[in-house]
Amino acid sequence: MQKFIQQQLEETFKDRESFTKEELEHFFKRHEPDLNEHTFYSRIRALKIKNVITQLNRNVYTLSSKKEFIPDIDKNLAELGLLIMDFFWRQEPYCIWDSNWINQFSQHQAVKNIHIVEADKVELLSLFSFLKDKGWENAFLKPDKDMLYLYARENEVPVVIKPLVSRSPLMTKQYNSQKLSIPSLEKILVDIYTDVFIFANIQGAELETIFEKAISRYAVNFTTLLAYARRRNKEEQIKLYLKTHFAHLVNSVI
Secondary structure (H helix, E strand, C coil), rough: CCCHHHHHHHHCCCCCCEEHHHHHHHHHHHHHHHHHHCCCHHHHHHHHCCCCCEECCCCHHHHHHCCCCCCCCCHHHHHHHHHHHCCCCCCCCCEEHHHHHHHCCCCCCCCCCCCCEEEHHHHHHHHHHHHHHCCCEEEEECCCCCHHHCCHCCCCCEEEEECCCCCEEEEEEEEEEEEEEEECCCHHHHHHHHCCCCHHCCHHHHHHHHHHHHHEEECCCCCCCCCCCHCCCCCCHHHHHHHCCCCHHHHCCC
């Protein structure tokens, strides 16, 4: 029965760019007239887990033709992440990422390779000292624009340590037997829009290229993206940016 309903759902919405929660509920009730709210949300969760549908915002879904963004972690970044896990033995929130992840979306190589470490602001100085003691001489604590360009970018792979915004959208990436905390694609897009001095080389047309390719290739939850943008005081600016430059991709979900 479940396989039949899945096939019917895919057939019903195959020519639709997106569909609403109400349309999805109406579809299920054609097959299950006595469907209650709890069971309906269970059906949605099951379809999301099976990657049959993707949630675009709070009330809009699409058939899952796009992949989830799961970047590779190179050995150097993984070693850094494992060290940070040792430092945060009580599992405080943190994330690590590599600016190289952006380059798959850019027309040119967008930025010099930078490792970015984000953690609670009260832990940053201790974390910075810990990494220095462990031999990471290329670590820089909250570098300003001048420091980043005069010193950090002279290093082969500088490590930028900065505060983690509360309730940032994070995910985990398996490395050997450990799960490292990394940012979601929604967080990365908001950060490269917001942190202009770190990502100075990808503003303007290059930034537009990155956003368009990221949104076109991967499943992006715009509710998550805009909620994080709100945490960074950029919600209205990013919403306008998306509607101005990518209306063909976002009008049905924003």
